[in-house]
Amino acid sequence: MWNKPLPWSRRAKLRVIPPLFPQGDVWGSRGAFLVASLKHLLRLAVPVLVTVGVIASVAAGSTWRPLILGSPQAVKSINPKIGVHTRLTDEVEPWKILRTFEMVREMGASWVVEYFPWWYYEPTPGRYVWDHPDMVINFAAHQGLTLIARLGFVPDWARPPDTTPSYLPQERFADFARYAAAFAARYRDRVSYIIIWNEPNLSQEWGYRPVDPVAYTALLCQAYRAIKEVAPEVAVLGGALAPTLAPPGSEWGMNDLVFLEQMYQAGAGACFDILAVHAYGWTEPALAPPAPDAINFRRTELLRALMVRYGDTAKPVIITEGGWNDHPRWTKAVRPAQRVLYTLQAYDLVWREWDWALAFTPWVFRFPRAAQSYQDYFTFVTVDFTPKPIYLAVGRYARGELRPTMDDLVDIFRQSGP
Amino acid sequence: MKRTPVNRLGLLACLVDSIGDLLAPFLLPVQWAGNRFRSLLTRRYVVILLLGLVGGVTIGMFGPQARLRWAADPVWERVQTTQVWRVGMDPSFPPFEDVTVDGQIVGFDVDLARAIAQEWGVQVELISMGYDGLIDAVRAEKVDAAISALPYDPLLTQDVRFSVPYFDAGWRVVVPHVSPFMSLGDLATARLAVEWGSEGDVWARRLRHRYPTIQLVLRMSPADVLQALQSGEADAGIVDGVVARQHARYIRVLHVLSQEPYVVVMPYRAHRLQAQVNNTLETLRVRGVLRQLESRWFDREGQD
Numbered sequence: 001m002w003n004k005p006l007p008w009s010r011r012a013k014l015r016v017i018p019p020l021f022p023q024g025d026v027w028g029s030r031g032a033f034l035v036a037s038l039k040h041l042l043r044l045a046v047p048v049l050v051t052v053g054v055i056a057s058v059a060a061g062s063t064w065r066p067l068i069l070g071s072p073q074a075v076k077s078i079n080p081k082i083g084v085h086t087r088l089t090d091e092v093e094p095w096k097i098l099r100t101f102e103m104v105r106e107m108g109a110s111w112v113v114e115y116f117p118w119w120y121y122e123p124t125p126g127r128y129v130w131d132h133p134d135m136v137i138n139f140a141a142h143q144g145l146t147l148i149a150r151l152g153f154v155p156d157w158a159r160p161p162d163t164t165p166s167y168l169p170q171e172r173f174a175d176f177a178r179y180a181a182a183f184a185a186r187y188r189d190r191v192s193y194i195i196i197w198n199e200p201n202l203s204q205e206w207g208y209r210p211v212d213p214v215a216y217t218a219l220l221c222q223a224y225r226a227i228k229e230v231a232p233e234v235a236v237l238g239g240a241l242a243p244t245l246a247p248p249g250s251e252w253g254m255n256d257l258v259f260l261e262q263m264y265q266a267g268a269g270a271c272f273d274i275l276a277v278h279a280y281g282w283t284e285p286a287l288a289p290p291a292p293d294a295i296n297f298r299r300t301e302l303l304r305a306l307m308v309r310y311g312d313t314a315k316p317v318i319i320t321e322g323g324w325n326d327h328p329r330w331t332k333a334v335r336p337a338q339r340v341l342y343t344l345q346a347y348d349l350v351w352r353e354w355d356w357a358l359a360f361t362p363w364v365f366r367f368p369r370a371a372q373s374y375q376d377y378f379t380f381v382t383v384d385f386t387p388k389p390i391y392l393a394v395g396r397y398a399r400g401e402l403r404p405t406m407d408d409l410v411d412i413f414r415q416s417g418p
Numbered sequence: 419m420k421r422t423p424v425n426r427l428g429l430l431a432c433l434v435d436s437i438g439d440l441l442a443p444f445l446l447p448v449q450w451a452g453n454r455f456r457s458l459l460t461r462r463y464v465v466i467l468l469l470g471l472v473g474g475v476t477i478g479m480f481g482p483q484a485r486l487r488w489a490a491d492p493v494w495e496r497v498q499t500t501q502v503w504r505v506g507m508d509p510s511f512p513p514f515e516d517v518t519v520d521g522q523i524v525g526f527d528v529d530l531a532r533a534i535a536q537e538w539g540v541q542v543e544l545i546s547m548g549y550d551g552l553i554d555a556v557r558a559e560k561v562d563a564a565i566s567a568l569p570y571d572p573l574l575t576q577d578v579r580f581s582v583p584y585f586d587a588g589w590r591v592v593v594p595h596v597s598p599f600m601s602l603g604d605l606a607t608a609r610l611a612v613e614w615g616s617e618g619d620v621w622a623r624r625l626r627h628r629y630p631t632i633q634l635v636l637r638m639s640p641a642d643v644l645q646a647l648q649s650g651e652a653d654a655g656i657v658d659g660v661v662a663r664q665h666a667r668y669i670r671v672l673h674v675l676s677q678e679p680y681v682v683v684m685p686y687r688a689h690r691l692q693a694q695v696n697n698t699l700e701t702l703r704v705r706g707v708l709r710q711l712e713s714r715w716f717d718r719e720g721q722d
Contacts (some may be wrong), residue, residue, distance in 0.1 A: 328660070388624070
């Protein structure tokens with residue numbers, strides 16, 4: 001029986017698809033062996049690839065989708081100074097980042113401010129992880145938006161233990177400047193504005209230490225020089241001070257007017273191209289007159305006057321945070337209709353009357369998840385991208401369909417909403 | 419006469435044998451159970467189940483949570499030692515907390531903190547601070563707790579501890595007490611009053627996607643929304659839980675749109691304090707103290 005020859009069909013199959021490691025001279029020529037081996041490997045590869053693909057798809061979950069950017073977009077707006085501060089630092093899903101910038105553009109905003117935490121992108125010294133900022137910056141550029149990058153958030157390796165990420169010891173200023181320069185060098189073709197630090201006149205933003213205008217000036221100057229070495233065309237924004245009436249000697253912060261003056265006295269004038277201003281209106285209207293003892297939107301004019309006094313007349317201002325809140329019970333909030341009116345008036349004021357201001361970017365377009373606090377009442381759209389009436393009203397204003405007056409808003413009420 | 423030697427070993431064997439015979443009826447079940455157990459051990463799944471049981475009990479008794487449960491609670495011990503409970507709050511959210519003209523912090527949360535402390539026989543020290551710093555202050559144990567209209571946040575449960583909710587401020591659809599509407603579906607053709615631009619407005623627009631025939635009645639404030647309900651210009655309205663509670667005399671809740679449960683926030687190590695707060699909140703609820711506090715701070719009877 002064992003000598004019985006195999007049927008011809010079986011023999012042929014053996015010749016074409018041999019075992020992987022054959023014994024003996026059963027293959028004929030070397031070329032036939034290679035062809036047969038390749039076919040064999042292909043036969044193995046197909047199920048292996050299918051299996052790997054299925055596993056990868058399941059692992060990626062339902063969110064795995066090819067993202068289609070489409071053709072590059074441009075902002076259409078009658079007011080080129082409309083902007084908004086986005087909050088994409090913790091947003092991991094690409095489609096949400098893209099949707100955010102699409103909605104910003106559709107609202108008629110040309111400017112966005114976004115935060116790029118140092119700790120996230122240089123987790124160990126000298127090792128940069130640019131995946132997330134690459135995506136954010138590319139998506140913003142694709143929507144035709146001008147992006148202002150805010151840098152801060154100290155990695156744990158650059159500060160003592162048991163300190164917060166806003167604590168940067170003086171001996172580490174050079175490390176931060178190196179990060180700022182690396183950022184500027186990488187994105188110089190897409191990011192033309194960089195803010196150095198955030199609200200350094202508040203203790204909580206200075207590592208819960210007493211605030212120090214001289215030390216902040218030293219940090220600003222180091223970062224300025226480092227950025228200019230690699231990307232001289234990138235504009236460096238200094239300041240970004242919190243509007244506060246903190247009394248002298250307060251452990252919580254320093255009056256922003258006092259802080260800016262001490263910055264100038266420390267030589268900060270040579271270390272920034274644009275002053276970043278935070279202009280919150282709290283309960284006052286957008287057009288309420290400024291006063292040193294009042295926090296309102298036009299306090300920006302007092303900071304501007306200080307710049308002029310120190311000879312910085314040619315330097316512009318960008319309002320990189322600000323606006324109004326419409327929480328139902330917070331004592332610093334206004335009613336939603338007031339918020340809409342004041343925001344439109346502020347956009348209009350910056351555009352028509354403040355030729356020294358480039359843009360107004362109120363806080364904040366959207367949060368990746370609900371803050372479950374008064375912070376949610378600063379937003380323009382909800383977490384699930386439902387537009388709030390303020391978003392729709394700004395869009396109408398940007399298209400020239402709505403004037404920033406209460407009469408026009410009342411018309412909107414009569415039409416059952418915008 | 420030669421005495422026959424006694425076989426002591428044999429006697430002992432007989433004795434044991436007799437005892438064995440006597441005990442046999444009792445030992446047989448034990449032996450049977452032993453044999454069954456041995457046979458069960460030969461089955462892999464039984465072994466796995468037993469190992470899992472032993473492992474689970476071990477982890478339950480000695481795992482991190484168990485150790486935490488058995489561990490001391492320094493926060494609660496400090497409260498007991500000093501007889502002072504330090505509570506942080508941002509007095510900017512009336513009627514939960516506010517500052518009077520003479521600088522006193524008053525509100526529902528203040529009275530709630532005092533009522534809880536009174537149950538424990540300790541004093542309350544109110545520490546005023548910004549809302550954004552409250553959670554950090556609790557985490558760093560700068561305060562023993564924060565009571566400041568703080569909502570439960572599931573993403574912070576590894577950083578701080580939350581009590582059971584003591585108030586829900588989420589958004590509601592409300593109707594007058596005499597309204598014929600009994601469910602959300604009845605609103606299909608209703609006139610729905612909302613404050614323009616508010617979260618209620620956003621909810622109304624969502625509802626209109628579901629019931630396109632809803633007619634929106636836009637008003638400039640929650641008071642105007644309630645006025646529209648009272649005057650008959652609207653059939654229903656959307657307000658938050660606080661406004662709904664404040665006007666419970668005139669309106670009833672038809673449908674809960676969202677929840678925003680307010681809780682007491684405590685340091686993560688304060689597991690005993692958490693248990694005490696939860697127990698005391700339940701006690702206050704049963705005794706009607708919470709209802710009294712709500713009446714005091716939310717009822718608008720005579721205020722409108």
